[in-house]
Amino acid sequence: MAAETGTPTTLTLKSNDDELFSVAESAAILSVTIRNMVEDGCAGGVIPLDNVDGKTLASVITYMNGISAIPADEEKKKSYRDKFLSDKDFETLADMVLAANYLNMSCLMDAVSAKIAQVMEKKSVGWVRRKFGIENDYTPEEEAAVKEEHKWTFEGVETDDDN
Amino acid sequence: MEIAEEHSRRRHKRSNGEQNNAVSVDRLSDLPDSVICHILSFLPTKFSVRTSILGQRWRFLWTYAPNLLFHNENPGTVDRVLSLHKLQDINTFRLTEWNDCNLYEIGAWITVAVQRNVRNVHIDLNFHVDLPRCLFTCKTLVDLSIEFYGAVPDVGIAVYLPRLKKLRLIHVDYEGDESLPHLISGCPVLEELLIHLFAGYYPFKISSPTVKRLTINFHSDGEGSDNHEYYDRLEIDTPGLVYLRLIDCANQHIKSWALDSLTEADIHICNDFKPRDDFRYYRSVVDFFDRLHNVKCLKLNLSCCTEIIDSVFTTWEINSFQSLTNLELITDCCFLSEFLENADNLEILILSKVC
Numbered sequence: 001m002a003a004e005t006g007t008p009t010t011l012t013l014k015s016n017d018d019e020l021f022s023v024a025e026s027a028a029i030l031s032v033t034i035r036n037m038v039e040d041g042c043a044g045g046v047i048p049l050d051n052v053d054g055k056t057l058a059s060v061i062t063y064m065n066g067i068s069a070i071p072a073d074e075e076k077k078k079s080y081r082d083k084f085l086s087d088k089d090f091e092t093l094a095d096m097v098l099a100a101n102y103l104n105m106s107c108l109m110d111a112v113s114a115k116i117a118q119v120m121e122k123k124s125v126g127w128v129r130r131k132f133g134i135e136n137d138y139t140p141e142e143e144a145a146v147k148e149e150h151k152w153t154f155e156g157v158e159t160d161d162d163n
Numbered sequence: 164m165e166i167a168e169e170h171s172r173r174r175h176k177r178s179n180g181e182q183n184n185a186v187s188v189d190r191l192s193d194l195p196d197s198v199i200c201h202i203l204s205f206l207p208t209k210f211s212v213r214t215s216i217l218g219q220r221w222r223f224l225w226t227y228a229p230n231l232l233f234h235n236e237n238p239g240t241v242d243r244v245l246s247l248h249k250l251q252d253i254n255t256f257r258l259t260e261w262n263d264c265n266l267y268e269i270g271a272w273i274t275v276a277v278q279r280n281v282r283n284v285h286i287d288l289n290f291h292v293d294l295p296r297c298l299f300t301c302k303t304l305v306d307l308s309i310e311f312y313g314a315v316p317d318v319g320i321a322v323y324l325p326r327l328k329k330l331r332l333i334h335v336d337y338e339g340d341e342s343l344p345h346l347i348s349g350c351p352v353l354e355e356l357l358i359h360l361f362a363g364y365y366p367f368k369i370s371s372p373t374v375k376r377l378t379i380n381f382h383s384d385g386e387g388s389d390n391h392e393y394y395d396r397l398e399i400d401t402p403g404l405v406y407l408r409l410i411d412c413a414n415q416h417i418k419s420w421a422l423d424s425l426t427e428a429d430i431h432i433c434n435d436f437k438p439r440d441d442f443r444y445y446r447s448v449v450d451f452f453d454r455l456h457n458v459k460c461l462k463l464n465l466s467c468c469t470e471i472i473d474s475v476f477t478t479w480e481i482n483s484f485q486s487l488t489n490l491e492l493i494t495d496c497c498f499l500s501e502f503l504e505n506a507d508n509l510e511i512l513i514l515s516k517v518c
Contacts, residue, residue: 097194097198097202098194098198101195101198109201113198113201113202113205114205116202116205117202117203117205117210118205120202120206120210120214121206121207121210128214128217129218132192132194132217133192134192134217134218134220134221135218136217136218137218137219138216138218138219143216146215146216149215150212150213150215150216152209152236152237153209153210153212153213154213157213
């Protein structure tokens with residue numbers, strides 16, 4: 001471990017499209033999945049991350065490096081997370097939430113989930129169905145019944161699908 | 164989770180033939196239910212319930228979202244959501260900008276949340292309500308925020324919040340003079356405390372061995388300052404404090420015990436009253452400043468009270484601020500030379516001169 005030798009340990013991560021990334025162990029172990037591999041001694045060579053593509057992994061590593069460089073100050077970390085996610089489109093957020101889930105990174109998972117929720121809140125039912133790949137498998141009667149059951153949730157809601 | 168397994172990996176074909184972003188969309192439709200519920204938990208409950216219209220799989224997913232966030236809904240709606248919600252443990256229960264409803268209903272909802280092992284409670288009401296007593300003995304509560312009109316119980320009412328780490332009390336009512344010390348003494352692991360209140364209540368003491376971050380904001384009540392009958396007195400006894408933010412518009416006396424762990428302080432004293440006893444007041448301010456001697460970052464705003472500046476400047480023999488690296492002064496320049504002589508390790512200085 002890094003603490004014993006005094007030099008930072010570097011890990012090599014491999015995406016599912018065979019891109020290789022070097023990252024400091026101290027930053028990478030923000031992922032519980034990676035930390036468990038390190039603790040189990042599986043991190044000697046290359047760590048394969050089968051559920052994350054190179055583009056997303058590069059982004060996650062940028063986040064790992066950025067957030068681990070901030071000392072224990074929750075406000076500064078939050079402000080970093082907000083800035084980090086501010087320019088990400090919905091598809092990138094989708095990839096990030098899947099990666100954060102797979103890598104078991106709760107702080108990234110929370111931040112991305114909150115951002116997705118924030119986007120969803122302003123969108124129409126049709127928009128969410130399209131973006132989430134949801135087939136409307138209700139019969140018209142069923143759909144009307146569900147809508148009637150929760151009609152308070154459709155009152156006073158303005159949607160904005162363009163942004 | 165009790166959600167049927169066949170739903171959790173269900174794959175839906177996209178129906179509109181959209182080609183771009185196909186990978187993301189297909190993978191999103193594969194999201195495990197646990198991830199969807201996690202996303203839903205960040206939505207106000209009105210919107211998470213609305214997702215039941217999306218498709219069969221989504222019909223009851225919202226009932227497993229661990230947060231219930233209500234924003235001035237119809238009372239019957241809250242009752243219904245609580246009865247349909249299936250999780251035994253609620254993570255966050257939030258009522259915001261509530262305008263009007265039966266007081267018993269609010270109490271009943273909070274009681275349900277407590278019975279479901281709630282961890283975070285945020286109540287923001289626009290009318291007075293006696294909060295149910297069980298809220299103050301909730302063993303699972305980690306974060307409690309009460310804004311406007313919720314009342315903190317008096318001594319004699321059991322208060323014990325063994326896991327509470329974060330407490331925010333913004334313009335709440337206190338049933339008695341000792342309500343606040345009583346509440347804080349019932350929080351053995353409290354780390355973060357934020358209090359906003361209008362001036363003119365009573366002697367105000369904050370005593371906790373565990374609090375690390377403290378924000379106190381005394382607002383002036385805006386009714387002029389010279390006619391105050393009260394004698395406000397602030398006392399801080401928090402030896403573990405690391406961060407202090409104090410905005411004080413009202414106290415006639417400030418007393419602090421040792422703050423040796425304090426590394427960051429943001430102090431804004433803007434008293435617009437005429438102290439009853441000038442000398443004692445300025446002496447207390449000077450003694451309080453001396454307690455800040457270990458800070459690394461100090462922001463000191465005395466822009467609204469030139470009288471204090473003059474008095475403090477003439478009576479204060481500044482202790483050595485050896486740890487001080489960042490200093491922001493919003494005050495008369497006469498302070499500056501004093502600090503520069505006593506802060507050998509100062510790296511950053513921001514000076515805003517009082518006009």
